[in-house]
Amino acid sequence: MGILEARRRPPLVASLEMKFCSACGAPVALRQPPGDNHLRYVCTACATVHYQNPLLVIGAIPEWHDGRILLCRRAIEPRHGLWTLPGGFMENGETTTEAAARETLEEANARVAIGDLYTVYNLPDINQVHLTFRAQLLDLDFFPGAESSEVVLFEERDIPWDELAFRPILYTLQHYFADRAAGEFPLRTGDILKSQKQAVAPTLI
Numbered sequence: 001m002g003i004l005e006a007r008r009r010p011p012l013v014a015s016l017e018m019k020f021c022s023a024c025g026a027p028v029a030l031r032q033p034p035g036d037n038h039l040r041y042v043c044t045a046c047a048t049v050h051y052q053n054p055l056l057v058i059g060a061i062p063e064w065h066d067g068r069i070l071l072c073r074r075a076i077e078p079r080h081g082l083w084t085l086p087g088g089f090m091e092n093g094e095t096t097t098e099a100a101a102r103e104t105l106e107e108a109n110a111r112v113a114i115g116d117l118y119t120v121y122n123l124p125d126i127n128q129v130h131l132t133f134r135a136q137l138l139d140l141d142f143f144p145g146a147e148s149s150e151v152v153l154f155e156e157r158d159i160p161w162d163e164l165a166f167r168p169i170l171y172t173l174q175h176y177f178a179d180r181a182a183g184e185f186p187l188r189t190g191d192i193l194k195s196q197k198q199a200v201a202p203t204l205i
């Protein structure tokens with residue numbers, strides 16, 4: 001999105017409802033601070049501005065030597081029972097590659113060597129940015145973590161395309177198998193919008 005298009009958007013409302021100031025406990029109100037173009041929760045007593053910014057969701061594409069890809073069946077909401085690549089919210093104090101390895105360990109008890117960044121998807125409607133890394137699975141001693149009911153290595157032809165939990169996962173896997181067949185993995189980026197129910201991966205670069 002260009003600068004002009006971005007400016008046409010109305011002031012964005014903070015996404016998470018807040019009632020009280022975390023600094024002093026007084027009520028907060030939605031206001032547009034001077035010089036700001038967004039509505040923010042501002043404390044009515046101490047004037048602290050509570051900024052809210054997008055969250056990073058980090059994932060991995062663990063591949064075994066024979067080309068199979070590790071997927072997890074979700075044991076939690078949302079999308080309980082559907083399949084996903086290991087991934088989740090980045091924590092404070094860690095790097096993006098540490099987050100990818102940690103999520104893979106937590107959800108699949110799988111050890112990976114994290115490789116190149118592969119997909120970057122903007123999800124502005126839900127204030128998230130999803131990053132997914134290629135990864136080499138280091139052994140076969142994986143088993144489901146607390147958030148997974150099954151962890152399975154899938155060959156490309158067996159990927160449960162109709163039972164994938166999230167659109168970034170679908171698009172990442174679509175690109176992955178096409179790029180692997182072509183022999184190179186360029187960085188893939190795009191915007192995933194609620195208003196556009198793309199059946200295939202958004203605009204490629």
Ligand SMILES: [Zn+2]
Pocket residue numbers: 021022023024025026043044045046047048
């Ligand atoms: Zn306050």
